[in-house]
Every structure is written in C-alpha cells, then in structure tokens.
Amino acid sequence: TIQFGWNVDGARFNCPQNERNALLSFKQGLIDQTNRLSSWVGQDCCKWKGVSCDNFTGHVVKLDLRNPFPFDLDSFYHSFGYDKTYSEACLVAVGEVNSSLLELKHLNYLDLSWNNFSGIAIPKFFGLFHELTYLNLSSALFGGNVPHHLGNLSTLHSLDLGTQNIFLFSYYDNIPSLVVNTLHWTSSLVSLKHLVMSGIDLSNIPLDSFQAVALFSSLLELHFSHCSLENIPLFHSTLKNFTSLTILDLSWNYLQGPIPSAIRNMTSLKVLQLSDNLFNNSSVLDLTSLHILDLSYNNFQGPIPSAIRNMTLLKVLQLSYNLFNNSSVLDELKNLYKLEVLDLSSNEFAGKMFERFPNFSSPSLGDNLETLILSGNRLTGYLPNWLYQLKSSLKFLDLSFNSFEGRIPTSLTKLFALQVLDLSRNQLSGGIPVSLGKLSNLKTLDLGQNQLSGGIPVSLGKLSKLETLILIENQLSGEIPMSFGTLSNLKTLDLGQNQLSGGIPVSLGKLSKLETLILIENQLSGEIPMSFGTLFNLKTLYLGQNQLSGGIPVSLGKLSKLENLFLEQNQLSGEIPMSFGTLSNLKTLNLGQNQLSGEIPMSFGTLFNLKTLYLGQNQLSGGIPVSLGKLSKLENLFLEQNQLSGEIPMSFGTLSNLKTLNLGQNQLSGEIPNWYYLNMSNSNISDSIPNWFENLTFLEYLDLSGNQMYGKVPNFISPNIVELYLSSNRFEGSFPQFHSSLRYLDLSDNIISGSIPTDIGYRLPNLELLLLSNNSINGTIPSSLCKMLSLRYLDFSKNHLSGVLPNCLGDLQRVEVIDLTSNNLSGTIQRSFCHQSEYLTSLHLSKNNFQGEFPSGLQNCTSLSILDVSDNKFSGEIPTWIGQNLYSLRIMKLSSNKYNGSLSPKLCHLNQLQVLDVAGNNLSGNIPHCFGNFNHMLFNQTNFSRFSSEGGNYQDKLSQVIKGREFEYTKNLRFVTNLDLSNNIFIGQIPEQLTNLSGLNGLNLSRNHLKGSIPKKIGQMRSLESLDLSNNHLSGTIPQSISALTLVNYLNLSNNNLSGPIPSGNQLQTLNDKSIYDGNNELCGLPLEKKCIPPQTPTYVDRKSKGEDKRDGDGFITIWFYLGMVSGCVVGFWGFCGVLLFKKSWRYAYFQFVDSIIIGDRLVYTAASRKIRRRRN
Known part of the structure; x- marks a missing residue:
C-alpha cells in the first residue's frame, strides 16, 4: 500500500x-x-x-x-x-x-x-x-x-x-x-505467525488451552514473557508441539528445574530467551540454529554447557547472573566466530582464568565481537593482553566489579572502535595512560573506584564524542585539565573523592550538554566559575567538601533544570543569591557549613519541589521567611547554628511532610507553630512530653518513637489526633485516655502497666492499628475490642495478659494481624474462631498456655501467610486440611507442643512454604518424600514478594532456632528458609529428595530415630548455613559432597553411628570443633585425634561436568581396602618401590604422574556462593 x-x-x-x-x-x-x-x-x-x-x-x-x-x-x-x-x-x-x-x-x-x-x-x-x-x-x-x-x-x-x-x-x-481465561479461541487463527502475550497473567488458563496454540503449524514467534507460567503445573509438557518456532521468549516466569526437553526439538529456533527464571540444568541445549541465546538471571552453575561450542551461528550470548565457573570458558566459546555480544557478568568466574585467550586463527571468536562484559566476577591478575587483538570490532568492554590489579595497559588504545570502556571497581594502580586520548570513538569512560594516581591526562580532552567520564574514588592529584572544556558532548563528569587541587576551570562552562557535574571531596580552591551559569542542562551539581571561597555566583539561578545543588563544607561567603528562587525544579539544596551571611531569601518560598534545605552552620541572620511555609514537599529543614532571630513562622504548621526540623543554636522566640504533622522520632530526646504540646490543637500526626522520653502520656494530646506513635521510649503508668478520632496507636516497648480498659472498643471505635507489645500490661483481653470494626493490626505480645482468648476476635472482618505472643493466655481456641476473617494473614499465639486440638476454625483463614502456635499445650494430630485450605502459608511453626501422629503428605501442597517448624512434639512415622518439593525452599530466591504485614510501625516477627541458637527475624524474615523436624520420633531414612532444597538455609532433623546413611547428594543444598543431624541412628560414611556446603557455619553430626574419614576442604576446614562428631566412634581424621589408617582425608571434587561418579557408595575407600593396601604394601614394596630406588627413568616417570594428579585436582573449582542480583542504574 x-x-x-x-x-x-x-x-x-x-x-x-x-x-x-x-x-x-x-x-x-x-x-x-x-x-x-x-x-x-x-x-x-x-x-x-x-x-x-x-x-x-x-x-x-x-x-x-x-x-x-x-x-x-x-x-x-x-x-x-x-x-x-x-x-x-x-x-x-x-x-x-x-x-x-x-x-x-x-x-x-x-x-x-x-x-x-x-x-x-x-x-x-x-x-x-x-x-x-x-x-x-x-x-x-x-x-x-x-x-x-x-x-x-x-x-x-x-x-x-x-x-x-x-x-x-x-x-x-x-x-x-x-x-486471558482461555486460549481456545486462538485455534481459528490458522494463518497466525507471530503471537505476543508478554505481561499478561496466564496462570489461570487450563493446560489444554495451550494445546490450541500448539496446533498452529505456521507459528514462528511465541512471546510469553512475564506471564506467571510458574503457577501452571506441567506447562513444560505443552511445548512439545511448537516445532516450527524461530523465536521463543519465556523470560520472567520463574520457571524452575531443567530447561524443558521439548525445546530440543525446535530445530528452527533462532532466538531463545529464558532469562529471569529459576532453571538449573541446561543439558538439553543442542540447538545449532540459534542466533540469540539468553540464559541470564537463572540458577545455572558449574561449567558453561558444552553444547554451546557447537552453536556456531550465535551472535548474542547472555549468561549473566548465574553461578557458572569453569576455567576453560574461552576454549568452550572459541568456535563462535560470529559472536557479537558476550555477557558473562555476575557469575563465579575467578582467578586469572582470562589471562589466556584461545589462539587467534581465522575465523575466531574475536572477529565480530562488539560487546564483551565480564563484570561482577572474582577475576584477578593483570588486565588480559589479548584484548588489543579485538581492535577491529570491539565497541563495548566492561571488566568492572572484579579484582584486576596493576596498570592500565597502553595496548588498550589499539581498540580504536571502542565506545564504552568500564574498568571501575577494581584494584588498578599507576597513572591513567595518556594514550587513552587516542580512542576517538569513546562515549563512556569509567575508571572510578580504583587506586589510580598521578594527574589526569590533558589528552582526554581530545575525546570529542565522550558523553560520560567517571574517575571517582581514586588518588588522582593535580589540576582539572582545561582541555575538558572542549568535550562538547559530555553529559556526566564525575571526578569526586580524589586529591585534585587548584581552581575549577572556567572552560567547563562551555559544556552545554552537561547534566551531572561531581567534584565533591577534593582540595579544589578559588571561586565557583561564573560561567557555570550557562550550563542550562545541568541537573546535579556537587561541589561540596572542598576549599572553595568567594561568593556564590548569581548566575547559578539561571540553571532552570537544576535538581540537586551541594556546596556544603567550603569557605563560601557573602549572601545567598535571591536568584535561587527561580530554581523551580530544585529538590535538594545544601549550603551548610560555610561562612554565608545575610538573610534567608524570601524567594525560597517559590521552590515548590524542594524536599531538603540545609543552611545550618553559617552566619545567617534576620528572621525565618514566612514563605518557607509554602514548601509543601519539604521533608528536611536544617537552620541550626546561625544567628537567626524573631519568631518561628506559624506557617510551618502547614508543612505536612516535614520529618526533620533543626533550629538549634539560634535566637528564635515565639510559640511553636500549630502543626498538623510532627515527626520527631529517633531524635535522642530525653525528657517528658512538654506542656506546650497542649497548644497543638490541630495536630493530626505525632511520632515521638525511638527516643528516651519518660513519664506518663498526657491526656492533653490534640483532640484531632489520628496517628500517634510513642513506641520505644520509657513511658509508664496506666493506659492513657485518648480521643475517639484516633486510628493508629503504637505504645509498644515502654513500661505501661495495669490492665487494658474494658471499654476500649467503645472509646476508640475507629482504631485500625493497636500496638501495645513489650510492656507490663496485665489482666484479660477485653471483649469490647470486637467493636473496633476497622481494626487491622493487633499486637499485645510480650505482656502479662491472662485468661481466655475472646472468640469474637477471629470475626473481625478487616483484621490482618493478631499477635499475642509471650503472655499467660490459656484455654482452647473455639471452632468458630476465624469464621469471617478473610483478610487475616498473620496469627501469632506462641508462648502461652493454650491447649486442646489444632484450632479447626483456622481452616477458614485461607489468607494466612504466617501461623505460629508454638510453645503451647496443643495436642492431637496435625490436620490434613492445612495442606488443602491454607495454601497461602509461608511460615508454619507448631513446635514445642504435644502433637502426635504422622505428617501428612498433603502438607506438600503448601507450595509457598518457606519455614516449617514442628520440633519438640511427639510426631512419628517417616518424613514424607514430597517435602523435597517445597517450591520456596528449592532455590535461593532473594526476590520473594514482601509478605510481612506492615501497618504503621508494625512488622511481623518470628523466632527460630538456627545454628543452635534462637534468633528473632523481622525485616529479613522474608529471606529465611528453614525446615526443623527435630526432637520427635521420626523413623526411617532421610529422604534423598530433601537434597533438592538448594535454597534451604537451615535443616534440623536431630533427636529422632532416623537410620540409614546421610544422603549422598547433600552437597546440592548449597544455601545451607545450619545442618543438625545429631542424636539419630545414622550410619555409613559422611558423604564427600558435604564439603560443597561452603556457607555452612553450624554443623552437628554427633551421637550417630557414622564411620570412616571426615571430609575436608572449603568451609569444613573452619569447623574444627571435635564435638561436631562426638559419639561416632568409627570416625577418623581431623579435627578428631584418631587418625585414619592409612592417613587419608577425602576432599570433595565437583564432577558434574563429567556425569555421575560411578564409584560405589560415596566414593570413599572402604576399611577393607585399607587392610588390603597395608598387606599389599608389605609384599609389593621391594617389587615396586625397590625398582623406583634403583631405576632413575622409572622413578622420574612415577613422580611426574603423581604431580599431574595433584595439579588436576587443584584445578577443579566448586561454586557454592549465593546468587546475588546486582542492578546498576
């Protein structure tokens, strides 16, 4: 057309x-x-x-x-x-x-x-x-x-x-x-070639609905990125019919396990995007037609898949943010001569493995390579010399966030096509090569956070295309080159935190495209150039912590796009320019710790976007402008240590977002403004609430938490108060009187005593949050609480409350959190409890004296995420309906009760469970094998959604016994994964399936009647920090793979029947407490005094890249072999060793063979660190 x-x-x-x-x-x-x-x-x-x-x-x-x-x-x-x-x-x-x-x-x-x-x-x-x-x-x-x-x-x-x-x-x-509820309607789209549904939640679609899409023989592109496919059971099986695809995008779905085997049959595939999932096995990858392969942000570990070497058509290979670690990675990739983008960043590559590059032949890997990213690894040594051989194509080189040392090689200047060079966050030293000025195509140069010294080369001023220059946090000295004024395309210049001296070049005022200028923490002197007033695109100007003097240029008031201006800790004098009132986009202005005089400009009242104003520690005089009360977005105001006088403007009472106000060491007078909002939390106030608070009659929000205030809470607090936070002080006395307007009340962590008023529900009917934890309150819980129909958060934990639990609490329709931990409450939980509480997400009843069977009414609480009824006297069996009804549970703590019976396999339906603690009961039977399928324990996920309830100042908390000690988790609760079945009567073997829980932090199976051996693959549980298998009847040897648990810092295998040598290597070297292995009389080797015969301590070797270890058992040499070897040595010594003594050529060959074995073992590297996702802006 x-x-x-x-x-x-x-x-x-x-x-x-x-x-x-x-x-x-x-x-x-x-x-x-x-x-x-x-x-x-x-x-x-x-x-x-x-x-x-x-x-x-x-x-x-x-x-x-x-x-x-x-x-x-x-x-x-x-x-x-x-x-x-x-x-x-x-x-x-x-x-x-x-x-x-x-x-x-x-x-x-x-x-x-x-x-x-x-x-x-x-x-x-x-x-x-x-x-x-x-x-x-x-x-x-x-x-x-x-x-x-x-x-x-x-x-x-x-x-x-x-x-x-x-x-x-x-x-x-x-x-x-x-x-999208179904895809069946797509079956009529018989001509469809491209289908994109990325970002649409497909989790509710029936499995057979995907088969309708699979019927399209014409379909070439399928984009299902960010579709919540992880919630669809057996989704992998639907891929088998998509054999004609050329593009497949399944990124951002958190799919787990191995890459679906069906992808192997997609022989026409050119683009495969599987990033941001939880895949851990890539053995099916054998697609020689691929042009683009993205496996970034997964859980792959060990060597890079060998199949990639055959993908000779690849142009883009992204493997970042995994746990790849093989030392011969470049040999694996040397045949990919069409490769344009190679991203291996944020993996576990370490040492000097990149010093050697495959032989450059034609064709070779370097022929077309434009982008090479190796950042975020643990690479050491000097920058590789082979880099200059990529001169014809390389445009983007990122080696940042490593530990490279030595000088920047001048050979880098041969990379004439280079546009981005990032060597930041290493340990590079020496000077910046003058020859870098020859990289005429360079747009970004980042050498920040190294140990570079000497002057900044004038030659960098020749980089006419340069847009970003970052040299922050080095040891550079001398003056800023005047030649920088010719960098007409420069947008970011960061020379902060060095030892630069002299004046700021006037020529920098010519950089018309400059948006960010950072010269903070140097030794610069002289005046701020007037020419800066022509930097009309400037948004951020950091000149603080230098030795600048003179006045602040009036011309800075012309920078209409300026958002952040820092001139603090200099020797600036004179008045603050009135022209600053025109900086309408300004968010932060810091002029503190100078010698400024005169009055605060009235024009500041027009800075409507200002959030922080710091004018403290100057010589300002006069009154505080009333116009500052117009700054509705102001959060922080510092005017301390000046010579200000007059009254505090009453207009400050309208600053509803003000969090920090410092007016100290001035000569101010008058009344405190009648604020609507006053936040003085964590201000080190050690006093009672002053009487002048009685005048704050308009106050709606007051936060005095986190101080050392004492005395009684006065009754004169504003009649309009809506939110009142007085936690973490030393207030005492009985429960205060408050006005019915109150909606949020936090008195936790004080010394409040007496009982809760029986009519509290009638006095404060609008409360949404009531936090009284960690006080000395006694008596019973008044049933009038049930009149608080808007109540969402109720925390009475750590008090001396007694009596029974009002049954009506469970009927509060909006309640989300009930926390009654650590009181003296007793009785049973009624069956009707939680009959209507559809929003209840957290229920904490631990450390009381409740009794009876598991509360059956809880099966109605389908939104529960946290259930903690530990340390009570509950009895009977743990009901099977938990696994069917409480499908949102993430934390279930039933420890220290009197539960009996076995654990139902239906508990395995709790897909979101990350903490299961049933320790200290009378549970029996076998440990269900399906416990190895708990999704949130399978992988070390730091991207859990925030499930902790946070209303006002409330945060969910949970105590857990990990590493032999009890810890209380609050803010980091969402990262805890723990399985504690200790101190019960479990029998049978430890299920091998538990070793699938590679995201588990703590595993405690101690004090049971478990038998058999420790699972051979226990080394797969890479995130374990605490492992306790003590006081069972375990036998056999300790698996070699246990050495792969490099994060474990608490280990207890005592009082079992284990035998053989104790493995060593990695983290086990530091666990040298003999008590770890007490009560295992047949164990030998360090740290025990009993030596193995012959002395040998097995060391773990990761053999994933070579397939399964085919030796019997765990691969340890058995005791019979030891006895046979001893007798064999006696017979064979003169037959073999005698020959070595008298035959030089045989002796030389033998010891050369032994050396090769030792060196070979040392080259095997085991990756066991947690996956850390680092995003940089």
Missing part, C-alpha cells in the same frame, strides 16, 4: 467519505495532548498521518497510531517514576472505542500500541475486521477480558496483546490489566 490512490487515468482517488467520517468519529473519542493527529483535516483521509490507502481503490487499509515515544525505563527512573515524553505523546481514550471504525472494511493493519486506553475493554467488534493481517494493541492499557471474538480473524498473521515493559504496570497501577 501507499498513501494515495490513483485511477487508471492517473486521477487521484480520495478516500471514501464514510471511511473519512469513521476516522473523525474515532478521533473525537481521543485526547490528543501533543496534536499528533493535527493533520486529520480536509476531505482526503489518505493524506492524514498514520493512515494509508490502497493503490487502486483508495480504501483505508492501514491505521498506524503507535506512540512514537514508547515508555522509556531510563526516563522513568531518572524522573522519579514519570516519563513525561511518553505520557504527553499518548492518545488517551475517553470512553469506549467508537464502533464507527467498522466502516474500514478493508483494513488489514491496525496498530494502537503504546497509547492510553484507560483500562477499557478491547472492542469485540475488532473481531469483524476480516481482512486484518496485523493487530498490535500492546502496551495500550486496554483492560478486562480479551474477547474471544478475536478468534474470527482467520487471516491474521501477527497478534500482539502484550506489555513490552513490565514497569508500565506500576506506572499506571490504577488501571486494570488484561485478563
């Missing part, structure tokens, strides 16, 4: 009138903020922007209204969650899409992507465009159910309903997302 139509005589066809009118009606339902559709005037719609017509008929065949400025994540971050360009360019729908578009009967191309349709449903009539071949509604903010009518588009080749940037969800969090 072209834009205009012509007839056979050459006369131009206008678009039909009905189609023109249809487009105008459609336009009327849109808000066009930037006049993108301004061309939609006149009779001929074929001339309109975004509209294309058929060559011969003039009918509209294409409507392309895609936003030309898609959502940009960088802008989103740097603009504090707002991408202005994208937002303003959006076409915004007002109401439903006008059905007049149906007049476009010949439409074959429709693109509405990246606009804002405000959550309205995709029109069902879109299914009537029977000639449509391309439909793109991605990231257009449609909502609701995807209409099955789209299945009528039988000619459709491409369908894109996805969200191409997942952060768009948080950007418009009030708009409902698209919902």
Whole structure:
C-alpha cells in the first residue's frame, strides 16, 4: 500500500467519505495532548498521518497510531517514576472505542500500541475486521477480558496483546490489566505467525488451552514473557508441539528445574530467551540454529554447557547472573566466530582464568565481537593482553566489579572502535595512560573506584564524542585539565573523592550538554566559575567538601533544570543569591557549613519541589521567611547554628511532610507553630512530653518513637489526633485516655502497666492499628475490642495478659494481624474462631498456655501467610486440611507442643512454604518424600514478594532456632528458609529428595530415630548455613559432597553411628570443633585425634561436568581396602618401590604422574556462593 490512490487515468482517488467520517468519529473519542493527529483535516483521509490507502481503490487499509515515544525505563527512573515524553505523546481514550471504525472494511493493519486506553475493554467488534493481517494493541492499557471474538480473524498473521515493559504496570497501577481465561479461541487463527502475550497473567488458563496454540503449524514467534507460567503445573509438557518456532521468549516466569526437553526439538529456533527464571540444568541445549541465546538471571552453575561450542551461528550470548565457573570458558566459546555480544557478568568466574585467550586463527571468536562484559566476577591478575587483538570490532568492554590489579595497559588504545570502556571497581594502580586520548570513538569512560594516581591526562580532552567520564574514588592529584572544556558532548563528569587541587576551570562552562557535574571531596580552591551559569542542562551539581571561597555566583539561578545543588563544607561567603528562587525544579539544596551571611531569601518560598534545605552552620541572620511555609514537599529543614532571630513562622504548621526540623543554636522566640504533622522520632530526646504540646490543637500526626522520653502520656494530646506513635521510649503508668478520632496507636516497648480498659472498643471505635507489645500490661483481653470494626493490626505480645482468648476476635472482618505472643493466655481456641476473617494473614499465639486440638476454625483463614502456635499445650494430630485450605502459608511453626501422629503428605501442597517448624512434639512415622518439593525452599530466591504485614510501625516477627541458637527475624524474615523436624520420633531414612532444597538455609532433623546413611547428594543444598543431624541412628560414611556446603557455619553430626574419614576442604576446614562428631566412634581424621589408617582425608571434587561418579557408595575407600593396601604394601614394596630406588627413568616417570594428579585436582573449582542480583542504574 501507499498513501494515495490513483485511477487508471492517473486521477487521484480520495478516500471514501464514510471511511473519512469513521476516522473523525474515532478521533473525537481521543485526547490528543501533543496534536499528533493535527493533520486529520480536509476531505482526503489518505493524506492524514498514520493512515494509508490502497493503490487502486483508495480504501483505508492501514491505521498506524503507535506512540512514537514508547515508555522509556531510563526516563522513568531518572524522573522519579514519570516519563513525561511518553505520557504527553499518548492518545488517551475517553470512553469506549467508537464502533464507527467498522466502516474500514478493508483494513488489514491496525496498530494502537503504546497509547492510553484507560483500562477499557478491547472492542469485540475488532473481531469483524476480516481482512486484518496485523493487530498490535500492546502496551495500550486496554483492560478486562480479551474477547474471544478475536478468534474470527482467520487471516491474521501477527497478534500482539502484550506489555513490552513490565514497569508500565506500576506506572499506571490504577488501571486494570488484561485478563486471558482461555486460549481456545486462538485455534481459528490458522494463518497466525507471530503471537505476543508478554505481561499478561496466564496462570489461570487450563493446560489444554495451550494445546490450541500448539496446533498452529505456521507459528514462528511465541512471546510469553512475564506471564506467571510458574503457577501452571506441567506447562513444560505443552511445548512439545511448537516445532516450527524461530523465536521463543519465556523470560520472567520463574520457571524452575531443567530447561524443558521439548525445546530440543525446535530445530528452527533462532532466538531463545529464558532469562529471569529459576532453571538449573541446561543439558538439553543442542540447538545449532540459534542466533540469540539468553540464559541470564537463572540458577545455572558449574561449567558453561558444552553444547554451546557447537552453536556456531550465535551472535548474542547472555549468561549473566548465574553461578557458572569453569576455567576453560574461552576454549568452550572459541568456535563462535560470529559472536557479537558476550555477557558473562555476575557469575563465579575467578582467578586469572582470562589471562589466556584461545589462539587467534581465522575465523575466531574475536572477529565480530562488539560487546564483551565480564563484570561482577572474582577475576584477578593483570588486565588480559589479548584484548588489543579485538581492535577491529570491539565497541563495548566492561571488566568492572572484579579484582584486576596493576596498570592500565597502553595496548588498550589499539581498540580504536571502542565506545564504552568500564574498568571501575577494581584494584588498578599507576597513572591513567595518556594514550587513552587516542580512542576517538569513546562515549563512556569509567575508571572510578580504583587506586589510580598521578594527574589526569590533558589528552582526554581530545575525546570529542565522550558523553560520560567517571574517575571517582581514586588518588588522582593535580589540576582539572582545561582541555575538558572542549568535550562538547559530555553529559556526566564525575571526578569526586580524589586529591585534585587548584581552581575549577572556567572552560567547563562551555559544556552545554552537561547534566551531572561531581567534584565533591577534593582540595579544589578559588571561586565557583561564573560561567557555570550557562550550563542550562545541568541537573546535579556537587561541589561540596572542598576549599572553595568567594561568593556564590548569581548566575547559578539561571540553571532552570537544576535538581540537586551541594556546596556544603567550603569557605563560601557573602549572601545567598535571591536568584535561587527561580530554581523551580530544585529538590535538594545544601549550603551548610560555610561562612554565608545575610538573610534567608524570601524567594525560597517559590521552590515548590524542594524536599531538603540545609543552611545550618553559617552566619545567617534576620528572621525565618514566612514563605518557607509554602514548601509543601519539604521533608528536611536544617537552620541550626546561625544567628537567626524573631519568631518561628506559624506557617510551618502547614508543612505536612516535614520529618526533620533543626533550629538549634539560634535566637528564635515565639510559640511553636500549630502543626498538623510532627515527626520527631529517633531524635535522642530525653525528657517528658512538654506542656506546650497542649497548644497543638490541630495536630493530626505525632511520632515521638525511638527516643528516651519518660513519664506518663498526657491526656492533653490534640483532640484531632489520628496517628500517634510513642513506641520505644520509657513511658509508664496506666493506659492513657485518648480521643475517639484516633486510628493508629503504637505504645509498644515502654513500661505501661495495669490492665487494658474494658471499654476500649467503645472509646476508640475507629482504631485500625493497636500496638501495645513489650510492656507490663496485665489482666484479660477485653471483649469490647470486637467493636473496633476497622481494626487491622493487633499486637499485645510480650505482656502479662491472662485468661481466655475472646472468640469474637477471629470475626473481625478487616483484621490482618493478631499477635499475642509471650503472655499467660490459656484455654482452647473455639471452632468458630476465624469464621469471617478473610483478610487475616498473620496469627501469632506462641508462648502461652493454650491447649486442646489444632484450632479447626483456622481452616477458614485461607489468607494466612504466617501461623505460629508454638510453645503451647496443643495436642492431637496435625490436620490434613492445612495442606488443602491454607495454601497461602509461608511460615508454619507448631513446635514445642504435644502433637502426635504422622505428617501428612498433603502438607506438600503448601507450595509457598518457606519455614516449617514442628520440633519438640511427639510426631512419628517417616518424613514424607514430597517435602523435597517445597517450591520456596528449592532455590535461593532473594526476590520473594514482601509478605510481612506492615501497618504503621508494625512488622511481623518470628523466632527460630538456627545454628543452635534462637534468633528473632523481622525485616529479613522474608529471606529465611528453614525446615526443623527435630526432637520427635521420626523413623526411617532421610529422604534423598530433601537434597533438592538448594535454597534451604537451615535443616534440623536431630533427636529422632532416623537410620540409614546421610544422603549422598547433600552437597546440592548449597544455601545451607545450619545442618543438625545429631542424636539419630545414622550410619555409613559422611558423604564427600558435604564439603560443597561452603556457607555452612553450624554443623552437628554427633551421637550417630557414622564411620570412616571426615571430609575436608572449603568451609569444613573452619569447623574444627571435635564435638561436631562426638559419639561416632568409627570416625577418623581431623579435627578428631584418631587418625585414619592409612592417613587419608577425602576432599570433595565437583564432577558434574563429567556425569555421575560411578564409584560405589560415596566414593570413599572402604576399611577393607585399607587392610588390603597395608598387606599389599608389605609384599609389593621391594617389587615396586625397590625398582623406583634403583631405576632413575622409572622413578622420574612415577613422580611426574603423581604431580599431574595433584595439579588436576587443584584445578577443579566448586561454586557454592549465593546468587546475588546486582542492578546498576
């Protein structure tokens, strides 16, 4: 198609009138903020922007209204969650899409992507465009159910309903997302080649629904990124029919286990994106057709898959953020001569393994390589000399976050194509090579956080394309080169935290594109150049902690884009320029610790975006401007140690966001403003609440927590108070009187005594949060609490409460947390408890005297995430319905009760469980094998969603016995994974399946009647920090693989029947306490005094890359072998060793063989560190 139509005589066809009118009606339902559709005037719609017509008929065949400025994540971050360009360019729908578009009967191309349709449903009539071949509604903010009518588009080749940037969800969090309940309607799309549903939750789709998609023999591209596929059982099995695919994207789904074997059959696949999952095995990868392979952000470990060496067509290989560690990685990749991008960052590569590069032949790996990223490993030694051989192609080189040392080699200057060079965060020393100035294509140079010394080469001023120059945190000295003034494209210049001296070059004022200038913490002197007033794009200016003098240039007031200005700790004098009042985007202004004088400018009252104003420790005089009370976003105000006088402005009472106010050491007078909001938490106040608080009659929010305040809480606190936080002080006396307006009350961690008023529910009916923990309150829990119908958080823990639990507490419909830990409560929990509490997520009843059977009413609490009823007198069996009804449980602690019976395998249905503690009961039977399937214990996931309830100042807490001691977890509770079955009567063997729990932090099976051997693969539990198998009947040898537990710092295997040598190596070397192995009389080797005969201590060797170890048992040499070897030595000494003594050539060959074995073992490296995801802005 072209834009205009012509007839056979050459006369131009206008678009039909009905189609023109249809487009105008459609336009009327849109808000066009930037006049993108301004061309939609006149009779001929074929001339309109975004509209294309058929060559011969003039009918509209294409409507392309895609936003030309898609959502940009960088802008989103740097603009504090707002991408202005994208937002303003959006076409915004007002109401439903006008059905007049149906007049476009010949439409074959429709693109509405990246606009804002405000959550309205995709029109069902879109299914009537029977000639449509391309439909793109991605990231257009449609909502609701995807209409099955789209299945009528039988000619459709491409369908894109996805969200191409997942952060768009948080950007418009009030708009409902698209919902897909089935994919059966796609079975009619017989011509479909491209299907994109990324960002749509597909977890509720029936498994057979995916089979409908698999029937498309024509399908070439399938994009299911960020679709919550991890919640679909057996999803892997649906992939077996997608054999014609060329592109498959399953990223961001947290799929676990090995890569699906069905992918092996996709022999035409060119792009495979599996990043941001939990895959741990890549053995099925044998796809020689691949051009792009992305396995980043998974749990792969050990050597890079050997199959990759055969993928000779690869152009992009991304393996970052895994645990790969093989030392011969470059040999594995040397055949990938078409490779353009190689990213091995944030793995476990260590040492000097990259000093040697495969022989450069033709073709070779380096021929086309443009991007090489090795950052975030543990590489040491000098920078590799082979880098200069990549000179013809390499554009991006990132070796940051390693431990490279020595000088920066001058050979790097041979990389003439280089655009990005990042060597930051290493241990490089010496000077910056002058020859770096020859890298004429360089756009980014980051040498920050090293140990570089000497001056900054003037030659860097020749890098005319340079946009970012970072030399922060080195030992550079001398002056800033004047030549930097010629870097006309520079946007970021960071020379902070060095030893630079002299003046700031005036020439820097010529850098018209500069956005960030950081010269903080140097020894710079002289005045701030007036020329800085021409840096109109500057957003951040850090000149603090130098020796600058003179006045602040008035010209800085011209920097309208400035957001952060730091001039603190210099010797600046004179008055603060009035022109600063024009810096409307300013968020932080720090002029503290100078010698500034005069008055605070009245014009500061127009800095409406200001959040922090620091003018302390100067010589300012006069009054505090009343206009500062207009700064509604102000959070921190420091005016201390000046010569300010007069009254504190009453307008300060309107600063509702003010958190920190320091007016100390001035000459101020007058009354304290009548604040609505006052936060003086953690301010080291040691006093009672002063009487002048009685005057704060408008106060709605007061936070005095975290101080050392004492005395009684006064009754004169504002009648309008809504939120009152007085925790972590020394307030005493009985429960105070409060006004009924109160909604949030926190008196925890004080010395409040007496009983809770029986009529508290009538006095404070609007309470949503009531925290009284860790006081000395006694008496019973009043039943009037049940009148608080809005109550969400109730914490009475660590007091002296007694009596029974009011049954009605479980019927509070909005309650989310009930914490009654550590009291003297008794009685049973009624069956009707939790009959209506659909929001209850945390129930803490531990350390009381409750009795009876497990509370059956809890089966109604289907939202429970945390259940802690430990240290009580509950009895009977643990009910099976827990695994069926409480499917949201993440923490279940039933320890120190009187439960009996066995553990039901139905508990294994608790897919989200991360802590299971049933220690100290009378449980018996075998440990269920399916315990090895707890999803949240399978992998060391640091990306758990925050499940802890946090309302006001409340945080869930849990005590756990790990490493032989009791710890209380609060903020880090979401990272704890623990399985404690200790001190019961469990029998049988330790299930081998438990070794699958590679994300488990603590495993305690002690004090049971377990027998058999320690599982051979226990070394797979790479995240274990605490392992206790003591006081059982375990026998056999200690597996060699236990040495792979490099994070373990508590180990107890005592009082079993273990035998043989004790493994050594890695973390076991530091666990030298003999008591770890007490009561195992047949063990030998360090740290025990009993030596093995012959003396031998096995060392763990990771043989994953060589397949399963085929030796019997655990691979230890048995005692019979030892006896046979001793007798054999007596007989064979003169037959073998005698020959070695008298035959030189044999002796030389033998010891050379022994050396090769020792060296070979040392080359085997075991990766056992936790996976750490490091994102840099």
